[in-house]
Amino acid sequence: MVEYEMIVIDLFLMLVSAYVVGFLYYGLYRNITARFQRRIGPPVTQSFYDSIKFWVKEETLSHGWMFYLGPVIMMAGALMTLFFIPFFYQSDAFSGLSRYGNLFVVLYLMMLGPLGNAMGVGAGGSPFGAMGVTRGLTRLFAMELPFYIAVIALMSINHSADIATIAAHQESYNAFSYPLLFIGALFSFIAMMGQSPFDVPGAPVEVYSGPASEFSGKFLALLMSQSAIFSFAKLVLMVNLFLGGASGFAELLLKTFALFVFVIAFGALYGRFKTPQSVDFLVKVPTGIAVVGLLLAIYGG
Amino acid sequence: MRYSVAVFPSLLTLFVLLLLGSHAAWQVDLGAFGLSGVSVALKVTSLANFFAVLVVLSLLAVTFIAGRYSLSKVHYLLLYLLSLALLLIVYAQDYLLFFVGWEVMSITTYLLLSFTLTPKALVKYAVFAIASAMAMLGGIMILYSAGQSFLYADAHAAYAALSPVMSVLFLLLMLFAFFVKIGVIGFHYWLADTYAEASDFFTPFLSAVLSKMGIYALMVLLLYVVDISAPPHRWLAYTLALMGLLSSIIGSFKALDEDDAKRLLAYSSIAQLGYIVTVLSVADGMGGALYHSLIHTLAKLLLFINVAAIIAVTGKRKFSELGGLIYRMPHSFVLMLIGIIVLAGMPPLGGFASKYLIYNNLLEEGSLLVLAAMMFSSAAAFLYIYKLIYGIYLGHPSSKKLEEAREVPFVFLLPQYLIAAVTVGLGAFPGAVVPAINSVLAESGLALLPYSSATQLGTQSGSYDGLVVILAFVLLFAAVLWLLLSIKHNRVKEAKDRFDIAYCGEVPNEGTRLHYAYSMGKELKRVSFVGAILRHTSAVFYLFVSRQLFAFAGMLRRLYSGNLSVNFNVAVLFALVLLWWSMK
Numbered sequence: 085m086v087e088y089e090m091i092v093i094d095l096f097l098m099l100v101s102a103y104v105v106g107f108l109y110y111g112l113y114r115n116i117t118a119r120f121q122r123r124i125g126p127p128v129t130q131s132f133y134d135s136i137k138f139w140v141k142e143e144t145l146s147h148g149w150m151f152y153l154g155p156v157i158m159m160a161g162a163l164m165t166l167f168f169i170p171f172f173y174q175s176d177a178f179s180g181l182s183r184y185g186n187l188f189v190v191l192y193l194m195m196l197g198p199l200g201n202a203m204g205v206g207a208g209g210s211p212f213g214a215m216g217v218t219r220g221l222t223r224l225f226a227m228e229l230p231f232y233i234a235v236i237a238l239m240s241i242n243h244s245a246d247i248a249t250i251a252a253h254q255e256s257y258n259a260f261s262y263p264l265l266f267i268g269a270l271f272s273f274i275a276m277m278g279q280s281p282f283d284v285p286g287a288p289v290e291v292y293s294g295p296a297s298e299f300s301g302k303f304l305a306l307l308m309s310q311s312a313i314f315s316f317a318k319l320v321l322m323v324n325l326f327l328g329g330a331s332g333f334a335e336l337l338l339k340t341f342a343l344f345v346f347v348i349a350f351g352a353l354y355g356r357f358k359t360p361q362s363v364d365f366l367v368k369v370p371t372g373i374a375v376v377g378l379l380l381a382i383y384g385g
Numbered sequence: 386m387r388y389s390v391a392v393f394p395s396l397l398t399l400f401v402l403l404l405l406g407s408h409a410a411w412q413v414d415l416g417a418f419g420l421s422g423v424s425v426a427l428k429v430t431s432l433a434n435f436f437a438v439l440v441v442l443s444l445l446a447v448t449f450i451a452g453r454y455s456l457s458k459v460h461y462l463l464l465y466l467l468s469l470a471l472l473l474i475v476y477a478q479d480y481l482l483f484f485v486g487w488e489v490m491s492i493t494t495y496l497l498l499s500f501t502l503t504p505k506a507l508v509k510y511a512v513f514a515i516a517s518a519m520a521m522l523g524g525i526m527i528l529y530s531a532g533q534s535f536l537y538a539d540a541h542a543a544y545a546a547l548s549p550v551m552s553v554l555f556l557l558l559m560l561f562a563f564f565v566k567i568g569v570i571g572f573h574y575w576l577a578d579t580y581a582e583a584s585d586f587f588t589p590f591l592s593a594v595l596s597k598m599g600i601y602a603l604m605v606l607l608l609y610v611v612d613i614s615a616p617p618h619r620w621l622a623y624t625l626a627l628m629g630l631l632s633s634i635i636g637s638f639k640a641l642d643e644d645d646a647k648r649l650l651a652y653s654s655i656a657q658l659g660y661i662v663t664v665l666s667v668a669d670g671m672g673g674a675l676y677h678s679l680i681h682t683l684a685k686l687l688l689f690i691n692v693a694a695i696i697a698v699t700g701k702r703k704f705s706e707l708g709g710l711i712y713r714m715p716h717s718f719v720l721m722l723i724g725i726i727v728l729a730g731m732p733p734l735g736g737f738a739s740k741y742l743i744y745n746n747l748l749e750e751g752s753l754l755v756l757a758a759m760m761f762s763s764a765a766a767f768l769y770i771y772k773l774i775y776g777i778y779l780g781h782p783s784s785k786k787l788e789e790a791r792e793v794p795f796v797f798l799l800p801q802y803l804i805a806a807v808t809v810g811l812g813a814f815p816g817a818v819v820p821a822i823n824s825v826l827a828e829s830g831l832a833l834l835p836y837s838s839a840t841q842l843g844t845q846s847g848s849y850d851g852l853v854v855i856l857a858f859v860l861l862f863a864a865v866l867w868l869l870l871s872i873k874h875n876r877v878k879e880a881k882d883r884f885d886i887a888y889c890g891e892v893p894n895e896g897t898r899l900h901y902a903y904s905m906g907k908e909l910k911r912v913s914f915v916g917a918i919l920r921h922t923s924a925v926f927y928l929f930v931s932r933q934l935f936a937f938a939g940m941l942r943r944l945y946s947g948n949l950s951v952n953f954n955v956a957v958l959f960a961l962v963l964l965w966w967s968m969k
Contacts, residue, residue: 199767225767
């Protein structure tokens with residue numbers, strides 16, 4: 085059937101564009117962070133080359149089949165998230181599978197990545213990996229809370245849990261119509277993008293969470309690609325929800341990039357919270373802001 | 386005896402299945418017993434069918450594994466009697482038979498528990514079961530006093546005839562009775578000990594259906610007696626929402642603090658049933674509540690049987706003494722993985738369907754902050770779920786013996802595989818249960834769930850396609866795996882032994898404690914609000930109550946001192962008061 089072929093082509097194009105843009109952004113991230121630290125930084129294409137290089141690097145060690153499948157689940161989860169988020173609000177192209185599921189589905193598909201990570205790292209056997217996963221999951225429930233509140237408010241305002249509908253029904257951007265909701269969600273978003281002050285330390289730091297500690301070679305390549313694609317999917321979701329969505333690639337890139345630069349600038353400027361501190365902060369300040377925003381948006385007329 | 390024990394459960398299942406299609410009803414006046422005007426009734430309703438299926442399903446699963454335990458005939462007899470009592474509860478159409486079933490349930494459960502429980506835990510269970518039954522009896526009597534009938538059919542009118550004070554008292558008594566059975570937080574003092582110390586074959590039954598009876602009773606109350614959407618019952622709705630949310634949030638954090646697999650699952654039961662109590666507080670919440678009852682029954686049967694098998698094989702139940710069993714028991718691991726995905730309510734499996742329904746219900750009803758809090762506790766559940774699977778299967782074996790453990794026996798695996806297949810099926814066809822739920826809703830005149838096809842689960846604010854989600858996930862998973870396997874240039878090597886890990890530049894050996902399970906979640910105590918939840922326990926309140934009761938009994942003791950003259954004076958005084966009151 086033609087329709088199914090169209091969907092497959094659509095998904096492929098979404099995948100390719102997310103892959104390319106994701107790695108472009110990752111390269112820019114390394115560059116911009118370097119400028120904040122008065123370094124020059126690597127070329128923009130460096131992370132792309134890195135990932136290609138890792139695909140063919142030798143000496144990859146596996147700790148059993150669950151360790152092997154963990155990154156696969158993560159990648160599948162990231163792709164699922166990507167495919168259920170429409171890129172543009174009024175076109176059928178680049179809408180992927182979004183007609184088969186709404187925002188609740190996306191919010192839960194985003195959990196598949198952490199699950200795959202947790203399983204793979206747990207099977208890896210490094211106690212520090214499990215420690216990092218516990219910290220990640222601890223932070224997870226706190227960082228989701230303000231985001232959930234903002235998203236619920238938007239769904240209630242639009243009487244719909246459909247992402248394209250929420251993206252299309254914005255007279256001025258939701259970010260300006262409901263600033264408190266946006267601010268609350270933005271804190272969560274910084275945490276979701278793994279930026280300071282809410283990040284969980286990665287490999288080079290004292291206690292590491294999974295990926296780079298035990299996963300090497302093609303596992304690492306897979307995880308890098310996963311991270312790039314997943315970041316882009318999250319950016320698109322945020323643009324759809326708060327920044328009026330996009331009608332074409334230029335608009336999408338402009339908006340996601342603006343958001344991305346803001347997030348990494350924020351991350352570069354702040355030091356890291358300890359996990360309990362960041363949980364404490366997230367469930368108090370951003371959650372409080374989001375609750376007030378919700379009450380104003382729903383009951384404030 | 387091994388096979389003969391399956392006869393009764395099979396017959397009971399057949400009986401329930403035969404009743405599914407019928408609309409049999411039976412009503413009799415108890416005049417022959419000197420109770421003229423009092424009627425009792427049994428009826429096959431869709432609601433009764435729904436829960437009857439859950440009962441026989443759990444009974445079958447439990448009977449299956451029961452053969453592995455050296456049980457006497459008394460065990461089986463009590464289990465069968467208990468199942469009959471549960472069926473009496475669900476098919477009853479009046480509060481008299483309901484109460485009889487409730488009492489038989491409590492007593493047979495007590496006797497079944499008495500084989501394994503320590504006296505302390507047993508007393509806890511008994512005290513709460515009696516308090517629950519007495520509260521319910523009081524409530525039923527209040528209702529009877531107004532309507533002179535026990536029938537559900539007359540209950541609505543009888544409730545309307547109650548004075549405002551009595552109606553509130555009635556609701557409070559009934560809620561107390563149900564909350565104790567469900568294990569709503571604050572009323573859960575007996576629950577964790579009972580679940581943890583009950584025989585391993587009985588715990589799945591406790592969690593899967595006995596706690597559901599509280600939910601069923603609550604549903605009966607909301608369907609036949611009280612109209613929760615009516616303005617005078619706002620407080621009832623708020624109470625249910627609040628208690629449900631507290632159960633989910635506190636239950637999730639308490640679960641994380643446990644080192645014992647069965648205790649963790651006990652608190653998880655509290656948290657999961659909290660969702661159901663919460664969603665029952667909104668007008669159209671019945672559909673989501675029914676769906677989640679089904680999902681929770683399946684998930685808890687699966688997980689408790691899984692843990693029972695681990696205990697049977699290794700003799701250990703603490704996370705700090707387990708670990709690393711994944712490569713010894715791959716089947717059990719995969720089944721537990723399916724179980725926790727269902728419990729966490731993640732797509733692509735069936736658990737997501739009920740979560741989806743509940744979330745959409747709350748969204749449509751405008752209970753936005755309730756919804757946010759519920760999603761929060763649902764995200765917090767990931768932590769204890771990870772602790773469950775990591776503590777048992779991942780990480781490192783805590784002892785030499787675990788490294789030589791064998792896969793669990795087939796009798797444990799088979800029921801798990803069947804249940805897992807059902808949950809996967811529900812993931813692909815989340816709408817398959819909707820007709821059954823809709824018949825319950827139609828019977829009670831509630832708004833139906835939209836139904837288009839078995840693969841779609843619809844609500845007013847949109848639907849999702851389970852088949853597409855599960856197919857997309859499986860295909861993507863396969864594609865990524867194929868990509869990973871097809872790059873032959875760098876073959877992945879297996880680690881030589883389990884110490885071959887990155888360990889901050891050191892080399893771990895036998896003496897290094899590598900299993901992280903014990904301290905997992907300890908860090909969370911440093912978060913102020915979580916720490917506060919974990920530090921406090923309802924034991925303090927119940928100690929206070931028991932001290933007050935002792936003091937009160939001491940006061941009574943003075944009146945009834947054994948000194949004949951004092952007794953006589955008290956009796957005379959009492960008689961005078963009685964006389965005065967009757968003259969008035």
